[in-house]
Amino acid sequence: MLRVFLLLFAAWSVTAAPFDSTYQIPISPPTLIQGATILTAAGKQIAQGYVYFRDGKIVDVGVGDWQGDPPANLREIDGSGRWLTPGIIDVHSHLGNYPAPSYESHRDGNEATAPVTAEVWAEHSVWPQDPQFPLALAGGVTSMQILPGSANLIGGRGVTLKNVPGRSVMEMKFPGAPHGLKMACGENPKRVYGSQDKSPSTRMGNVAGYRQAWAEAVAYQQSWVEYEASVKLAKNDTDKESKSMPMRDLKLETLVGVLEGEILVHNHCYRADEMAVMIEISKEFGYSIAAFHHAVEAYKVADLLAANDICAAVWADWWRFKMESFDGIKENIALVEKAGACAVVHSDSAWGIQRLNQEAAKAMAAGNRMGLGLNEANAIRWITINAAKALGIERITGSIESGKAADLVLWDGNPFSVYTKTTQVFIDGALRYDRAQGLKPVTDFELGHRSAE
């Protein structure tokens, strides 16, 4: 019996977990981009530099001309007059979950049937044929997190995707990226449930709802600890079998994943006072918050965010579309940066995701107008390495450094200008978009529509 158990255990540990990434890095030639202005997101701007990458990884980056030994099949790209940045990363997107066209049957982002639905996974709603994915690619977006919506206090797991075509979401999943957990403060959950005369209908109801969920998660975690301890102490096989294994609870399993640090909390939270309350809850139950999303009032508590190592992910200028966004200011991101916290520009929009560079530009300009002395080397971090940090993939991508993924964007000018567009986008060294050559993915949905010709 023990042998059977061990065999089962071994089989379980070597087999891929369900829904694991099946994304494969395509084979592409070793590539040298030379002569470009480079924003590495890991230091200063390089006026005239090169990047050499092969087998999906950046090998070398530097000033001037590359001095390496060129392989026979080297692909050379003239970067003169162009700017090179890491691939843009959006920490907050609903592409695939709210795809275009946006008909009722396509709306798969909010399991708005109970205030806590930690058991649902956004990836199980992703439609890979959403024609908005290629539009984001044309905007330089190479990775993004798809999150459940904000109807619920705890909406479910988010997933980080490579912006590559796939027949299933598994073919798009970013290998090694942790899951996110979507939580939501404020107006949305209390409106959705309050309007049905259910809890929560107030912000205090929201807080009670989070705390109750975490209390259940702690108890569930404990039941497994006790079970495993009792199995370990069992005198013999019969004794071992007599211990009853707790039943898996998908909702609490996700929350325990957070308590154990495997799943990162992405907390939709506009108002400063609510962010402070959410930090208290995280301390009460012993988890960390990776990022506050839509943190329109982050500038009011930027010191608190810095002290607790929490990123603030925000729009550059969205404001007043609901009461909790009324105090949005354009200097928000810059003030978060000034306080030493992790500033991220996100989209939450299939329009905005196409122009995250312009959004960062607005934030940079607003900061400079108040004398913060920001430059392109600061601003690029808000849409690359800081976003990667929030997603827990900063060791893999998000900056131009040797050993990192060759997720790169070439621009026809300074990316922090309204007139600048991408020219080429590489993901893991593979050319996925080339504006001049007309190379772009075409989703199944887009085929054969006379009206789009």
Added chain:
Amino acid sequence: MMKRLLFVLITCTALWAQAEDLIVSNIKKFGSEDSFSIRVSNGEIVEIGALSLEEAHVIDGGGGYVTPGYIDSGSTFGIEEVGLSTRAEDQKYEGEAMGAGFNPSLAYHAGSSIAPSLLAEGVTHVFLKPEIGKDVFAGQGTLVSLSGQTVPGKSTAVFAYLGERGRENAGNSRAAALQRLLLGLEEARLFVRKRRAYESGSLRELAFSYQDLVALADVITGQKKLVIYVDRASEIESVLAAIEPFDINIVLMGAREAWKVTEAIVSSNTPVILNALDNLPLSFDRLGARLDQPKLLQEAGITFAFMTENLYSDTRMLSQAAGVAVSYGLRWQDALNAITLNPALIWGEEGLGSVEVGKNATFAVWDGDPLEVTSKTTLIVIDGKLINRKNRQDLLKERYQSLGDGGAPYVYR
């Protein structure tokens, strides 16, 4: 006595100089390094060039770039203070009594705290757009100034929604929406011809209410334009053909597939209002949406203006929309025209939309390229008056810019 009279005279002269003449000096047109001044008198631009700076209140433009004030051709600013908050919203009439007759500009909030934030982005005028309520006709549209002092002018348009939004208010068919639109025009034509019979009660009963007929009568007589929100190419063609016999002035709005039917639009001389940032195929009516549509319409000879349309793509994004259109092939001056001169002409305010002698003195001065996302205004003049752009957002920034400095509690700053 004589002394006192002299004193009064001197005071009056000083006031006259201050109130009547303003010179904004040291400004440029973007693309040129020649600096000049603008003299403003009685709300009008009276002189442009190298001016004598005497006898005027002079403001140094700091070498900035001047543009006409920007006009957003479709926004709910001033009739929608904050989203998802019904008691702060007046842009939509959901009763049964009227459609075309609804005039949301009567609720326009000139003192809105939002205005100074929009002014800071160079927007001086907004065309108030009613949102669709229960009829195919949504109500009337009015161009308003953000100066904070003006009550809105006369409404100059009636809005009708076809496409997906119109069909919902017409028993769930696009065909019925167009039929409802045509019925409104037919009844209004009858109302105009037989007004006396209508008033005396001897005309047959009409489907549209008195308020609706009064508004639509202005469309029939050419005093108002009919703005038709429609996206699908085939629907644009069919509505243009169906409306042609009425010989009225129409404006297409949305029109995401206009580029496919430019001939019909050109031959009917119809202007178009675009949301230039929207290229999403969000419905089967919009599969043809594309970012280079402004360039395509320009090449076809169609007059167009830009709108920001809703709270998410806020009025603050108007110049960004123009800039993006430039990046997709539109000439810079044509993009600027789409948020200045073109809307002024489309909405019948010929005094606005350009910086020229004889025109209304409504302009902005910018610290950089006026269409660039990193630029901001340094001053705004509306109707000859310098406008205070200080806003809630500035005050919030000032309150929180030095966190934890041990100073006074935030609410006492």
